[in-house]
Structures are given as C-alpha cells and as structure tokens.
Amino acid sequence: MNKIKKKIIYVLGLSHSGSTELGFRLSEETGGLAIGESFNVFNRRVNTDEGVDCVCSCGFGLNECVVWGKFLSLCKDRNLLKEEVNVEYLSMMYELFLSTLDSSDKIIIDTSKKTVMLPVLKLLKEKGIIDYKIIFLVRDVRGWSLSDKKSRARTNRKVFPIIYHMRAWRKGNLEIKNFLENTKEDFLITGYERFMFNYVVTRREIFNFLGLDIVKNKYGKSKHHIAYSNRMKTKRDSRDIEYNSEWMSKKTSTFFSFVYPGLMCLNNILVFGKKK
Numbered sequence: 001m002n003k004i005k006k007k008i009i010y011v012l013g014l015s016h017s018g019s020t021e022l023g024f025r026l027s028e029e030t031g032g033l034a035i036g037e038s039f040n041v042f043n044r045r046v047n048t049d050e051g052v053d054c055v056c057s058c059g060f061g062l063n064e065c066v067v068w069g070k071f072l073s074l075c076k077d078r079n080l081l082k083e084e085v086n087v088e089y090l091s092m093m094y095e096l097f098l099s100t101l102d103s104s105d106k107i108i109i110d111t112s113k114k115t116v117m118l119p120v121l122k123l124l125k126e127k128g129i130i131d132y133k134i135i136f137l138v139r140d141v142r143g144w145s146l147s148d149k150k151s152r153a154r155t156n157r158k159v160f161p162i163i164y165h166m167r168a169w170r171k172g173n174l175e176i177k178n179f180l181e182n183t184k185e186d187f188l189i190t191g192y193e194r195f196m197f198n199y200v201v202t203r204r205e206i207f208n209f210l211g212l213d214i215v216k217n218k219y220g221k222s223k224h225h226i227a228y229s230n231r232m233k234t235k236r237d238s239r240d241i242e243y244n245s246e247w248m249s250k251k252t253s254t255f256f257s258f259v260y261p262g263l264m265c266l267n268n269i270l271v272f273g274k275k276k
Contacts, residue, residue, distance in 0.1 A: 006098055006130045007032075009210065010121060011111040012180070013137040014172045016147040018192035019111035020229045022137055025195075027222035029203065030212060032107030033097055036226030039112035041068065042075075042085055057226035067225050071096050090120050091129055097225070111229065113137075115179050133210050134187040136176060138270040141169045141263060142253040143193075146246060163256050166263060173270060191271035196243045 023034035056065040145165035188209040268274040
C-alpha cells in the first residue's frame, strides 16, 4: 500500500456498527480525511434530493460545503446524478477530496459500508488511480440489535421483537463476509467493542493491515467532511464519543443472544476474534 500515495480506507459493515467513531479515530491517527457514507450522498441526492438539505460535519449545508458543494456541482454539470455509482463518479469524488490534503500520504476514510462500491473501487485500483484497503467492522449483536430497534422507533418505522434484529445482524454480516471471501478481497475484520475497549492492540492490527506506521500525536484532531452518518458526525474529537453500554442492562438482549443457536459463537468470532 505504501507504493501508491492515494489511499482509500473503505469500511464495510451494517448500519449502527460504529463506523463514524472508527472514521474519526483513523483520521486522527493517519492524517486522512473522513468523508462518512459517500454512497448515501449520491444515492439520496438522486432519489429524494435530500442532499440539498443535509448538513456536512464542517457545519455548512452540503451545497455550501467547500468540497461536497463543488462535487455536487460537477456531478450536475457532467450529468452524473442520474446514473449508478461508476468509475467517473468515484474517481472525481476521491480526487477532489484527496486534493484537500497537504500530507504526502493522502488518505480518505470512506465509511459507506456498501459492497456495491467495491467493484468500482477495484476498477480504480486497476487503472492505478487509487489503492484501497477494506476494514469489515462488526458490532456486538446485543448492542447492534438494540440500536437498530431504537433507530426504527425513532424514524417511525415498524418495530420488531429483539430476536428479529438479531436474525438481521446474523444474515447481514454473513452476507458481507461471504461476499468478501467469494470475491477474494483482502480485508480485516475488526470488532467495534475490541476497537473501543482494547484500542492499543486493535490499532496495531489495523495499522499492520494498512501498511502504515504508528506515529503518536503526529496529526492531532480529525479532518472530516461527513455528509451522511449517524448523529456522532457533529463531534469534533473522537475523545468526545462514549461507548453506548445500554444493552448491557437489558436482560432480554442477553437472554435471546444466548438461546439463539450459534449466535454468540458467531459474535465471538467476528467481534472478538475468537476461534471456533
């Protein structure tokens, strides 16, 4: 990865998996730029025009943001807003964001979490435009299920029993894992809880995988222009973010996670790196 200076750290996973926190921390440690869920900027801008009203983490509306605003204007000029994500779209987006970085190693942290972006990333790599590394982020099934359930209630969607969300966690993460293995992608599985509670060890694993050196306090605060993400995008520093441990006091989540056949075994493998 060191041979190509333009690098994309692409985070895969389910929603509510902690990618915003990971993006902030990786930005601080690498000097890279966290851009959040870039896929949703394109997807929502095309389908609902929601991008016009979205606020970037820099504090400006998306159209007024110095980078997202310029990018959306270029997309409109080139008539890219009515097409699927493609090489021209991603190439233009990444080049624009990379140009805002001063460091010799230009790094973008994209937490789109969508497998649909990977074939285009692969094409960009084959063309020598960028290099990329994939981090597959998985949150503990108990915390994820509760977060997903609360999100549905908050957005007025139908709420299901907690066991439904646990099935969704299993199905979604296995689909991502199988996709990566079937396409022979090089990837690192990182558990959100390991990342939050055993950061020193997890950071070393991540940096070894990325082929980067750890330089303490080299970059300081994170750099970000995050359009779509969770509510944590308004935080300016990863130290402002606390782990949501609410699930630990919910007996229902703990009970169903252990009676669901094989669920905790899979959770321990994906989140905590334990062997079968």
